Amino acid sequence: MSVIAAPARGRRVPEGFWWVFPSILVLLALSIYPLLYAVKLSLADRRNFTRLLSDRLFFTAGVQTIVLTLAALAIEFALGLALAVLIDSLARGRTFFRTALLVPMLLPPVVAAVAWRLIYNPQFGVLNGSLRRLGFDTSHLTWTSGEGSALASVILVDVWEWTPFLFLLLSAGLQAIPTEPLEAARVDGAGAWRIFCDVTLPLLKPTIVLALLLRGMDLVRIFDQIFILTQGGPGTATETVSLYIYRTAFRFSNFGYAAAMSFVLLAATLLFSRGLLKAMRAR
Amino acid sequence: MNAGVEGTALKAAAQEWGAAHGVHIEVVELPYANLFEKEQLDLSSQTGAYDVIMLDDPWFPSMAGDLAKLPRPPDSDFVTSCLNVCRNPYQSGEYFALPYVGNAQLFFYRKDLFEKYKLGPPQTWDEVLAAAKKIGAGEKMYGYVMRAAPGNAVVADFMPLLWAFGGDVIDATGKVVCNSPAAVAALRFMLELGKYSPPGYAGFNADEVSAHLLEGDAAMSINWPAWIAAMDDPAKSKVVGKIEFSPMPSERKPGVGELGAWLVAVPKGSKHGSDAFDFIYWATEPAQMKEAALRGNPPTRRSVFEAPDLIAKFRAFPAQLASLEAARPRPRTAQWNEIENSFGIYLSKANAGAMDPLQAMLAAAEAIGTILERH
Secondary structure, eight states, rough: OOOOOETTTTTEEEEHHHHHHHHHHIIIIIHHHHHHHHHHHHHHHHHHHHHHHHHHHHHHHHHOOOOOOOHHHHHHHHHHHHHHHHTTTOOOOOHHHHHHHHHHHHHHHHHHHHHHHHHHHHTTHHHHHHHHHHHHOTOOOGGGTTTTHHHHHHHEEEHHHHHHHHHHHHHHHOOOOHHHHHHHHHHTTTHHHHHHHIHHHHHHHHHHHHHHHHHHHHHHHHHEEEEEEEETTTTTTTHHHHHHHIIIIIIOOOHEEEEEEEHHHHHHHHHHHHHHHHHHHHO | OOOSSSHHHHHHHHHHHHHHHTTTOOOOOOOHHHHHHHHHHHHHTTTTOOOOOEEEEEGGHHHHHGGGGOSSSTTBBHHHHHHHEESSSSSTTTOOOOOOOOOBBBEEEEEHHHHTTTTTOOOBHHHHHHHHHHHHHHHTBBBBOOOOOTTTTHHHHHHHHHHHHTOOOOOOOOOTTTSSSSHHHHHHHHHHHHSSSSSTTOOHHHHHHHHHHHHHHBBBBOOGGHOOOOOTTTTTTTSSSEEEEEEOOOOSSOOOOOBEEEEEBBTTTTTTTHHHHHHHHHHHHHHHHHHHHHTTTOOOHHHHHTOOHHHHOTHHHHHHHHHHHOOOOSOOTTTTTHHHHHHHHHHHHHHHHHHHHHHHHHHHHHHHHHHHOOO
16 A cells, blocks of 8 residues: 545545654644643733743843853863864874763763762862862852852853763764865865864864754753752852743742743744854854 | 651551551652642642642642641640641631641750850850850861751741841731841841851751761751751761750740641542541551651650650650740741742842842842732
């Protein structure tokens, strides 16, 4: 049987339609229905969207989400690219370094956050303990507990855990670059830096875009590390939109307002992705 | 039920009751952070997924409407403060739950160091501050340790100070009063105590506070009964037998700890209501509560607290009972979770040095007022 006819209208259903039909139903039930339900929830009270405009905590959380996303993404990209280039240039031990570098990424984020919470403890943590042994005064180093240092401490954990992800993607991208253009540039007398800037980077651009997009979208939704490390504090120093949405929905039982904030976050993520794509295309 | 020490005894009781009555009981344990959301979702949609729920007392006002009324009122052996939070409205209404875990904050202090420095047990917060200075300087340790992470942590450590200074968050008429001079003075005092606390206390939760006490590098703190056993456990503690437990110090008003009772209740949507009520009445009988106490559960019955064999085993029981009798619940409003979150943010900011006390309390009052207006 190659086609299934729909006799009432005489139209022909494409081959294989009924084979994928159950999957479509599952997708509709699990993805589209909750999305539409969230739209309904957010619109049930129109004040949900007007409240957003005057909600200072939402504004603070939004600004911090942007700062955290941009800072972590920039550092992770720079480190990931540097490591990828460095390890790609090694004559021996590439497999070992690649495997070793992936270890932080393989840990569940919650486990990594718990470990870092212990590491950051000002009194008993290994970080301040090591610094004290080296003769430093750590009395002012409060890491996640300090108003000025909490966000940077959270960013550091994210960089530690997710730089390997960018390294992995960029490393794969580097390996996929054909050798001919590189050899041609070398023959023309270009130096290593010139080859990297004018040949390697342009050829790596599709991978860079993909890596930044995937990591950027994930960063905008950051939740688990902050929930474990600081719960948004001290004060609101590490409050992010995801954390605020979680609290609004599951602690304050205000699902409509949480849905409204989720749609704003979704729109921001789409804008971020589009902006990134545009910027990369323009270069 | 809560997947912590508070749920251990109830879980064992459920299994015992199920075996004795030939009823299959499935126990669902959830971490504190997820328990509220699961229960709230079940109650609001009346799915009947759970026949008995264990709830923290501040959740009761928002859940009471979806709980089944108790078929008969509890007896008078239960501690009154625990019974009051099972009634809707508070103190005067019908009963919708039974108190199972009798938690109230206690004051923990190093008895050996108080004796060394010839200090009497701390009766007032001023005495606490003076002792923190003296012991801290003399022993090269932290005189006091508190938790000031945003949310529940900092609010729980601040409420006894706020009440002792004569302040409150919301008054009896529902008006926000956390910007009163008494409340600002209480926060100033908290920051003063913070000077004798370990660096980074603005991010501390209960585990960090207890770690400092267990390591013997802090002399005093507010803490919950759940940590008493650890203080005297040689495997965990360097201060076995050195910590004394007392009711909360006073100041302008008598000392009052925060009540943190865990209740058991039957959802309206329960499909096995009769069995569920039989179980919760059985589990809170004196004999069962004594069994639960031996499993580490702070009781809610006077007769269990006063049992000589239990007092011999649990030296803090007299202090726990005194503290529980005097304990105050958090304000009885369905919006408490949201209010606590806002209040906690500003308290945490003040403790982290990002706001001065007056500024923090004015901002907290404004935020809490907005929450109450919205509802």
